[in-house]
Amino acid sequence: MWTAVWGTSPQRAGASFAPNWSEAGFSNQTVRQVVRVSAGGVATRVRLSNQYGSTPLKVAGATIARTTSGAAVQPSSLRQLTVRHARSFTIPVGREVATDLVPMRLAALESVTITLYLASPTGPATYHPLALATSYRATGDHRSDVGGAPFTETSSSWYYVSGLDVVGQAKRSTGVVAFGDSITDGAGGTADNRYPDQLAERLASAGRPRAVVNQGISGNRVTVDSAWFGDKAVSRFQRDVLDQPGVGTVIILAGINDLGISEVAANPPFPIFAPFTKVSAKQIIAGQRQLVARARADGLRVIGATLLPIKGSSYYTAASEAKRDAVNHWIRTSAEYDAVVDLDRVMASPTDADQLRPTYDSGDHLHPSDAGYDAMANAIDLNDLG
Template sequence: MLLRGIYRALPAAAVAALLATTATTSPAAAHQGRDPGRWAGGWGSSLIAAFPDYFGEPNWSGGFDNHSVRQVVRLSRGGSTVRIRVSNVYGDGPLRLTGATIGRAAEGAAVRAGSLRSVTFRGRQSTVVPAGREASSDTVALRVSPLERLTVTLYFDGPTGPATFHPFATATVYRADGDHRFDRDAAAFDETSTSSYYLSGVDVSGPTKGSRGTVVAFGDSITDGALSTLDADNRYPDELAERLVAAGRPTGVVNAGIGGNKVLTDLPGFGTAGVERFRRDALSQPGVRTVIVLEGINDIGGGEAAGTPVTAAQLIAGHQALIRAAHWRGVRIIGATVTPSKGCPYPGYDTARGEAVRDALNHWIRTSGEYDAVFDYDRALADPDDPDRMRAEFDAGDALHPNDAGMRAMAEAVDLDLL
């Protein structure tokens, strides 16, 4: 097969996943499966396998038993109906969801009066999601506006087993003992977490003038919004959604970032390699038209720290694999340059050899013409007097992750016309 030539530097599992993407689905069939005229991604999250003690930060991914879990999400676009997606991709057995509700968020875990709606699956309140699968709910009639916040509550009346989850939600998630799906007030939700659980998407449909489908921001902790302000929706994809709304261009924006994620390899706690999860987390989003890829710094830094340095050629091969997969599915793919890390205290993230790899990768992204377009996040964040280092006013404190102002600068580096 002609496509195999670009995969020689990739792990065997990654080759299999991406060849499955290209070999089993024609472009026309892929478009039909996404149903771009009906649904767009209003909000999304990429999930990983349970990791209950996340590097010293406990969470609830060990599972639930007679618990209600309430999560607040902000939609990137509006519409007349919504649906939720529940993921058991990393479960070790069937996930039994007793029921769910959705409504307009009030303060904290509270819900606005008159807005709570029951969520059904094939006409039933409960559903079973097989291990390795995701379930979409039935349509819920709820008119929503761009940037509106919704509350989704999932209730599990029995043990779930290990939870498929997202460790860096950058948002407060609430838990209560017992069934509190229909509670308007927040009194029962007396436990909190900053990770989210099972919820992989909230999709929106309905007539929206000038609707442009879905943009997926695919990447690592920088896309994920690590170290941006909790509960403030200041991640760069959030800021991009705000720009699109202000410009009168209603577009779904889905955040497919995972903290610590790599292009080429898996690592427990940091998710499946980008080349393996790309089909599910990016190309399978409803209404997807464009994917922005920002990833590679963890391959570089992690490889340096482990004494197994990655080469620019290997990273370029990984990016080429993503490009081929997107183009086969008829999706536009935009490369984002990898941002600075000089001065970063984490082992491996500030080395001369690693910087040379980052420079070579960024040169290829900018000049090869293989991506459909390029957003230069590196130059947007770099200190003009020391281009390998992030500008002080954009640094969240570790010389690697942007703060809220840096996230805004990234979003402002996006040419909306190229989306």
């Protein structure tokens, strides 16, 4: 059976927090992207998404190879990617396609490079802004180049790639999806140090390698759609969790943007956070309840994570803190989750329980540092993963 061992949540084209290539799209260009798998297998396939494209996406050619450094790849590992045995293929608007099986054995925590040659104008590109990885671009067709010299442009986002699956990882559904917002996405941290990355490393170190897929979107909310920060969690849960192959467990860490953006409407730190919809603790809880029910109906084990401290951040007010406390109390005491990881208490300062521990704070009092993400990963009881 197929198991997702890497993934990222597709989003609409936009400027987001940093310049990127999504709005202009691509034309007679090759884009090369590096991803690290959480677990290995004996063969692989790549999933590509045109979820938010305005026209069918014509892929003139694509390859996969083992990463060496930068945009360079291991020559002997280069393989052509095909769909229905064709090297060029089209992805309809609003759809995702999986390539044919590639007989490439991958190990846990190995990096691979996916290269797409886009000959025709693509229009705005479906992408994921916060890759915390470098993507590369070259003019012309360089899908089969093994060196990185032609790839003179770089970006910190991923384009069109939405998943990488393997066969031979497990005989049953044991994969884990980490579902949430920027704290799952890894904002404030560095490449391959998000908490899902570090959880995968911990599992591999324990001799229990297991698929862990990151489906966080920075700025995402449980209850409110955003042009910039993705469809609300209750809408995208089907695509980003339930439709992922080989998943058996989901960790839900969501709601901080609902309550925080509710409180910064009068003086928003980022106008792109609009709409500034007021959301109550009851609405966040109702949204989480819906996610739990849908996961359970699909046979998944569901782990709830309490919301981290936010004192000192732009989100912090007396009202937002009261909402955070109410949501966390429900997560801890409702018994609706199969297990709870109490990240609020794990991440709190010993001198102020409403604030992040200084060594865990990236500096904005909202997002963890690499040390904080490591603490989050270590707080998860591996036995709770099922």
